[in-house]
Amino acid sequence: MPLLKLENVTKRFGGLVAVDSISLEVEEGEALGIVGPNGSGKTTLYNLISGVYYPDEGRIIFNGEDITKLPPHRRTPLGLARTFQIPRPFGSATVIENVAIGAMFGAGRDVDSALREADEMLELVGIDHLRDKEAKLLTPLEKRLMELARALAMKPKMLLLDEVMAGMNPSDINRILDLLDRIRKEEKVAVVSMVEHLMHAITRFAERVVVMHQGKKLIEGETYEVLSHPEVIEVYLGKKVV
Numbered sequence: 487m488p489l490l491k492l493e494n495v496t497k498r499f500g501g502l503v504a505v506d507s508i509s510l511e512v513e514e515g516e517a518l519g520i521v522g523p524n525g526s527g528k529t530t531l532y533n534l535i536s537g538v539y540y541p542d543e544g545r546i547i548f549n550g551e552d553i554t555k556l557p558p559h560r561r562t563p564l565g566l567a568r569t570f571q572i573p574r575p576f577g578s579a580t581v582i583e584n585v586a587i588g589a590m591f592g593a594g595r596d597v598d599s600a601l602r603e604a605d606e607m608l609e610l611v612g613i614d615h616l617r618d619k620e621a622k623l624l625t626p627l628e629k630r631l632m633e634l635a636r637a638l639a640m641k642p643k644m645l646l647l648d649e650v651m652a653g654m655n656p657s658d659i660n661r662i663l664d665l666l667d668r669i670r671k672e673e674k675v676a677v678v679s680m681v682e683h684l685m686h687a688i689t690r691f692a693e694r695v696v697v698m699h700q701g702k703k704l705i706e707g708e709t710y711e712v713l714s715h716p717e718v719i720e721v722y723l724g725k726k727v728v
């Protein structure tokens with residue numbers, strides 16, 4: 487049984503079909519990349535999976551449960567965690583508090599164990615030195631790492647990443663890629679990552695890639711195969727990446 491299953495999911499905004507009858511499966515512990523130009527429907531797809539929007543048609547099944555019409559806060563405890571392109575931390579709270587919130591509300595921990603869990607996650611993403619800083623004082627990159635730590639503290643079965651590595655230097659990217667590899671292998675967390683730029687990161691990260699175009703799935707398959715497909719190179723990536 488796949489961990490996540492989308493069955494002919496459609497979302498319209500007025501006359502515009504932002505996501506057009508997408509079917510998709512993600513297995514436990516899998517690394518899936520979602521690629522596509524601006525406006526191809528990637529964010530809307532994430533919003534449907536995380537419950538920000540409900541589909542006009544189709545069904546979404548997570549871990550055997552129909553979550554099509556479940557609000558976001560009821561999806562998190564089931565094991566669905568998401569990061570945002572523009573993180574929205576609780577600004578006046580400290581970094582450790584922000585991450586502990588994930589462990590409390592996502593994984594149902596009490597305050598003490600949530601704080602312990604949060605410390606571990608901060609170390610894992612490499613920002614333990616920022617523990618007691620107010621979240622609003624972090625750089626955009628540090629905020630994204632904090633958000634990743636918070637998502638991990640929720641002990642998800644699936645992590646939806648929104649351009650989490652954008653703007654990072656190569657050594658930070660490698661560190662995050664190593665981390666994602668580890669949580670996939672050790673904790674069987676499925677990681678879905680949306681990528682617009684950073685094609686080299688996706689070749690290292692993803693086992694499988696879905697290319698979106700005008701709300702539809704243009705092509706799906708093994709990463710190397712998809713990214714070396716002539717149509718994908720010419721029309722959607724602009725240059726050879728693998």
Ligand SMILES: Nc1ncnc2c1ncn2[C@@H]1O[C@H](COP(=O)(O)OP(=O)(O)OP(=O)(O)O)[C@@H](O)[C@H]1O
Binds near residue numbers: 527682
């Ligand atoms: N809330 C909304 N209301 C109306 N139209 C929307 C809304 N959200 C997205 N759209 C439209 O749906 C289409 C898909 O947008 P979406 O943001 O999902 O694409 P994307 O691939 O994530 O692009 P980007 O990388 O620019 O975010 C676009 O034409 C967009 O203008």
